[in-house]
Amino acid sequence: MNAPTDNIRVRLGQKVRQLREARGWSQEDLAARAFLHRNQIGYIEQGQRNISIETIARLAAAFDVPPGELFR
Amino acid sequence: MNAPTDNIRVRLGQKVRQLREARGWSQEDLAARAFLHRNQIGYIEQGQRNISIETIARLAAAFDVPPGELFR
Numbered sequence: 001m002n003a004p005t006d007n008i009r010v011r012l013g014q015k016v017r018q019l020r021e022a023r024g025w026s027q028e029d030l031a032a033r034a035f036l037h038r039n040q041i042g043y044i045e046q047g048q049r050n051i052s053i054e055t056i057a058r059l060a061a062a063f064d065v066p067p068g069e070l071f072r
Numbered sequence: 073m074n075a076p077t078d079n080i081r082v083r084l085g086q087k088v089r090q091l092r093e094a095r096g097w098s099q100e101d102l103a104a105r106a107f108l109h110r111n112q113i114g115y116i117e118q119g120q121r122n123i124s125i126e127t128i129a130r131l132a133a134a135f136d137v138p139p140g141e142l143f144r
Contacts, residue, residue, distance in 0.1 A: 008129040008139060050124045056143075057080040067080060068143035071128075 008071075010047035015070050017045045019063045033062035080143075082119035087142050089117045091135045105134035 020030045020041075027041040034041075035058055043049045044059075053067070060067040092102045092113075099113040106113075107130055115121045116131075125139070132139040 008125050012125060050126050052122045052124055053080050053084060053128070054122050056125070066143065068140035071138065071140035071143070 009050060012051070012070055013045045013047040013049075015072070016041070016059060019065070019070075020045075023063070030059075030062060034058040081122060084123070084142060085117045085119040087144070088113070088131060091137070091142075092117075095135070102131075102134060106130040 016030075020027070025033075027045070028038050030036075031038040031041050034055075036055065040049065040055075044051060044055075056067050056070055060070060063069070088102075092099070097105075099117070100110050102108075103110040103113050106127075108127065112121065112127075116123060116127075128139050128142055132142060135141070
């Protein structure tokens with residue numbers, strides 16, 4: 001994988017974990033709020049999923065932040 | 073599809089078109105710079121693709137903007 005793509009999974013995963021922990025939520029809590037499976041949250045946070053923009057939209061809605069926030 | 077997800081495809085497509093046209097690029101130009109197929113650019117701009125974060129990273133690298141910019 002070329003440089004721009006392989007970092008984005010890891011950075012996004014770190015941001016999801018940061019946003020989740022800042023709210024004191026478990027992975028189960030976030031999964032329920034984002035209509036995702038708990039295991040998916042674990043994989044996403046470990047940078048192991050090339051998630052889609054619709055999953056981005058679900059996570060952003062669960063965190064109540066704009067989608068772009070997940071890339072900051 | 074629930075509300076937060078179906079809009080993100082359309083908004084992202086509009087943003088890609090806006091960034092592309094601002095640079096005077098054709099869809100072929102953008103496809104070549106982002107290592108994507110020309111047809112994909114057309115579908116993305118029409119809001120018809122649930123693209124992945126790696127495709128987001130490629131488009132952002134081609135436009136030389138941070139990935140979050142594609143969601144503004």
